[in-house]
Amino acid sequence: MEQEDSCIIRLFSNYCALSEEDKRLLHRLEESPIETRAGQVLWEECDKASEFCTISKGWAYSFRNMDDGSRQILELFMPGDIVGMREFAFSQRLTGLAMIDDGVICHFPHHRLMDVFRTSTTLTAVLFAIVSRHQALLTERLVNLARRSAQQRLAHFIYEIYERLNQTGAPSDGHFRLPLSQEQIGDALGLSSVHVSRTFTSFRKQHLVLRERHRMHLPNPQALAELADFDSRYLNDSLKPIFCDNGKQERQNGSSNVTTE
Amino acid sequence: MEQEDSCIIRLFSNYCALSEEDKRLLHRLEESPIETRAGQVLWEECDKASEFCTISKGWAYSFRNMDDGSRQILELFMPGDIVGMREFAFSQRLTGLAMIDDGVICHFPHHRLMDVFRTSTTLTAVLFAIVSRHQALLTERLVNLARRSAQQRLAHFIYEIYERLNQTGAPSDGHFRLPLSQEQIGDALGLSSVHVSRTFTSFRKQHLVLRERHRMHLPNPQALAELADFDSRYLNDSLKPIFCDNGKQERQNGSSNVTTE
DNA sequence: ACTGCCAAACAACCCATGTTATTCCTACAG
DNA sequence: CTGTAGGAATAACATGGGTTGTTTGGCAGT
Secondary structure, eight states: OOOTTOHHHHHHHTTSOOOHHHHHHHHHTTOSEEEEOTTOEEEOTTSBOOEEEEEEESOEEEEEEOTTSOEEEEEEEOTTOEEOGGGTTOSBOSSEEEESSSEEEEEEEHHHHHHHHHHOHHHHHHHHHHHHHHHHHHHHHHHHHHHOOHHHHHHHHHHHHHHHHHHTTOOOSSEEEOOOOHHHHHHHHTOOHHHHHHHHHHHHHTTSOEEETTEEEOSOHHHHHHHTTOOTHHHHTTOOOGGGGTSGGGOOSSOOOOOOO | OOOTTOHHHHHHHHHSOOOHHHHHHHHHTTOSEEEEOTTOEEEOTTSBOOEEEEEEESOEEEEEEOTTSOEEEEEEEOTTOEEOGGGTTOSBOSSEEEESSSEEEEEEEHHHHHHHHHHOHHHHHHHHHHHHHHHHHHHHHHHHHHHOOHHHHHHHHHHHHHHHHHHTTOOOSSEEEOOOOHHHHHHHHTOOHHHHHHHHHHHHHTTSOEEETTEEEOSOHHHHHHHTTOOTHHHHTTOOOGGGGGSGGGOOSSOOOOOOO
8 A cells, every 4th residue: 555646556446456466566557757748749650669658647648640731639648547558569659649738657668568467367357448448438539520510529529528537536516627729629629720719609609618728617517418419328337347256366465345436 | 279260260360379278268259159140230339248259250340320310330340350349348338230241250258358368368468459459440440530531531441441351361453342332331431322422433433443332443552542541550560479479478388389470 | 018929719711521302223022 | 024122323402611811819038
C-alpha cells in the first residue's frame, strides 16, 4: 500500500480486486515519470514504436496527419489511460501523440508487458478488458463520425467527455473544463472549425451548451444526450469483473478485498 | 499436428512459432463448429455477451442499427478472424453480427480465454497482437470515414479488401470476389447506395474498378491505392514477432520450428 | 496604454452527397 | 413462358457543411 494515489492502480481496481503483487507490477509501469508541456508532441506517425506510456497527469490526444494538410484526432486520453496499445504488434507508430495540457507521463517498454502476462493472470485479464473497452470507445466514435449530423457529433462528443469525467468521480453539476480549441474539436469530429463555431452558437441559442473559453456548462445534460442519440452502455457496462472469478488461483496475498464497484 | 487446416492456427502462426501445447489450446477454440446461412444474424445488439466466436468459413460483418433506421457496418470478418473481443469487458453485445456468405463458425465462452492467459504466455501475446492489429484496422476505417471523399472511401475500402485477400495467400491478379451489395457497401462507408452506384460508375469510366455482380477486377491496383491515399503500414507491418523472443521460457514441446512467414 | 496575435463569430457562396423516383436487368418461382 | 422481386443505373432536385474572407474581442508583451 505504497502510493495509493496511482491512477493506474485506481483504474485497474475498477475492474478487479488486486493483490499486493499485482500492485507492485503496476507500479513498475509508472517508473520514470516525465513532465510534459501543453502542445508537446510525444511521438509522430512512423516513429519507432517499442514503448507504451501511461498518463499520470494532463490530457493527451492521438492524431493522424492527412496528406491534404488536415488532421484527424482519434482519441482523447485522460489520467490513468494507457497509450500506444495499438502499436503492440507494429514496429512503427501509426498515429502521433500530443499533450493538450501540461502533464506527466511514464514510458515503459513493450517487453514489460510480457512480464505482466507471465506473472499475473488477473492483470492480463484486466488489460484485455481495458483494451476491449477502448475498442468500444473507438467503435462508438466511428459510428458517430459516419452516421450523424454535425449537431449530433458535437453533442455526442461533449456528452461523452462529460460522462467520462463523471465516472472518474468529479462532482460536476454540468460544469467542467474542456481544454480544446474549436479547431481541435473540429479535427476530432471531421468538421471545419467554422462549422464547430456555428454549431456551438446554435447550441447556445437552444440552451443546450454554454461555452466560455474552456469552461463548459450543460444546463440540461439529458437533452444533450437525447439529441446525440447517446447510448451510454459502451461506457458504463464495462466494469463487470466476471472474469476475475475464474482467475483467483493466483491470489497469494490476503488483502484482496477491494470491492469492485 | 492434427488438423493442420485450422485457420486460427495458421493465423496465429503468422505472429509466432507455436508449441504443440499451444496448438492444442487453440484447437479448443474451434470445437463445436456450426453451419450458418448467408444473411443469418448470429447475434443482435444488446444480446447477452459471454462468448467469442471464430470464423472458419465464410465472411461476416458487425453492425449497429441506428434509430433513424439506417445501419452502420463496422468491420468485415474473414476466415481465421476472432469475433466478439470488443465485448470481453461487457455483459451485452454492442454490435450485431451477421453472415454474408454461408459459412462455419465456432463459439467458445469468455472464460476459455482465461485458460489461455493462464497457460501460455506466447498465445496471450499473440492475442494481444491480434487485438492490436484489429484496432489499427478500426482506426484506419475511422480516418477513412471522417476525412475522405466518397471516391476515396470506396477506393480505400476495395483496396483494403484486396490487400487482405492477398495476404492470406490468394493469387489474385487484381481479380477477386466481393459478396456485398452496393447497399451494404454504402452502410459500411456511410454513403447512400445511390452514391455508391455513382462512384462505381465513375470508377468504371476511369478504368480503376470493373465490377460485375460480385466479381471485382482492378486493372491498376496501384492507381487505386494512390487515389485512396492508402498507406499499407497498418496491414503489413504487423507480423513482427518481436515479443516472442521474450516469451520462450515456456517452450515445453520441442517442435516449435514453424517458421513465421 | 499601445500593439499584435489568435480564437471565435458571422456572412456569402459553392459543391458533394442525400433523397426520391423511374427504368432496366437478371434471377427465380410457378 | 410469364410474373415478380431485388439489385443496379440514372436523373432531377434539395441541403448540410466546406471555403473564404471579414470582424470582433480577449490576452500577452512592451
